Amino acid sequence: MDNPQDSLNVGFMTSGGLAPCLSSSIASLLSSYMALSTPFTARLYISGYKGILTGDSILLSNADIPALIESFHKMGGSPIGSSRVKLTNVEDCISRGYVPKGKVPLEVAAEQLKKDGVNVLHTIGGDDTNTQAGQLSFHLAKKGYELQVIGMPKSFVPFSSPGLPTMNTYDIHALYIPEISVDIASEGARLRAVMDKYDCVNIFLSEGAGVSDIVSEKEAMGESVSRDAFGHVRLESINPGAYFASKFKALVGAEKVLVQKSGYYARSSPALTYDRELIQKCADVAVQGAISGISGVAGQDDMSGEFRVIEFERIKGEKPFNVGQKWFEDMTAEIGAYGNEREVRASFVNSKGA
Structure with missing residues (x-):
């Protein structure tokens, strides 16, 4: 060799x-x-x-x-x-x-x-x-x-990734990732209390979070979903940020919503x-x-x-994130995310062979 x-x-x-x-x-x-x-x-x-x-x-x-x-x-x-x-x-x-x-x-x-x-x-x-x-x-x-x-x-990832130091502060009130299913109604109730206390709610939405639910909802309505050459869903075609924003706006009683796609800034910045x-x-x-x-x-x-x-x-992609890592459990517990619902979405893990 x-x-x-x-x-x-x-x-x-x-x-x-x-x-x-x-x-x-x-x-x-x-x-x-x-x-x-x-x-x-x-x-x-x-x-x-x-x-x-x-x-x-x-x-x-x-x-x-x-x-x-x-x-x-x-x-x-x-x-x-x-x-x-x-x-x-x-x-x-x-x-x-x-x-x-x-x-x-x-x-x-x-x-x-x-x-x-x-x-x-x-x-x-x-x-x-x-x-x-x-x-x-x-x-x-x-x-x-x-x-x-x-x-x-x-x-x-998973050894180090830009954004982790920021995520470990009190600047966010919710964190959604693909590996953990989100009960929007339950989270909406929790975040409504956050809104009443702080007059704002900051949500961090990981790329891929909620995509399977959005795709299923669109396809059930007869809408087609655009995919790239690799068969991946084109996220810009389903716009998860706008989807979650519309859901939570009513649930938390927000008068206005701002969706910022940090990837545009992070991807264009020097290392x-x-x-x-x-x-x-x-x-x-x-x-x-x-x-x-x-x-x-x-x-x-x-x-x-x-x-x-x-x-x-x-080498293969789409490896599920290990949600059982102590730092992640500590962080989500600290901000009150997910409550006691920490089960990995079985369909996601099984489909990735983890």
Whole structure:
């Protein structure tokens, strides 16, 4: 498995939703490569897998890299753009004009990487990005093409995540996550007392919370629900924030409601110092993996706690959050969320194999 590289032609791409770590991940990887004695070239693919499929990339001059590293650390989002592309969804790739009719996206991506002479590809993104990276890696291995594909996660859950320090304050009165069902009537009664006491109610709604209920309600009414190339519900099409706001406005007696989507701010902000330290640890592991000829996803192993290149076979998304963790139970008890109803939604857990 190990196959040390004498020189490295490294490709970088970011994919999926934007996140504050994407730009710093590129910078940290470049820093780790600059610290090596092994010669390398860096190629940035524009707009994720779309850039690989269409051959849209920028070859960096090594003389420019130090300035880019400094600049990228100050940026939020991704300086090279992103896209949601599923390489195994042939019809979607063709309909969006990324590959000609009759072509197989995995084959097109493989040929482009060969043409560019890339022997290490860093895919920076979430679970969809890195499961696709795994598919690409397996496909290339079958074709006998020597390419290390090393993913970088765009979040560090459950070990650390932006927002936890804020959530552990008294600034919120309710917290809803996908893993725990919400009794809206019961919560409405509890929050009405909060409204009477403080004249306001602050609710933190996690991405994905209540989605299954909203989708079921819409489909029961004969409405269609839009989904992306991966089959995920497009959250903007069902607007959970507006749904919960309309439900609770009447229940708590609010005269006005403000829905703020913090993701718009967080995704476009530069990484915090603590995040950058985590990112650099992953980047160092990723580059050592490239040197050793190892493919996988560089991150903190949730079994051993070790930072390592984790096998693609172990990477999957939609892992349920462990609601039994002491810090979470303490926090929800402190704000009075859920009362005694702490049962994990069985259908959610069973469908995810937890």
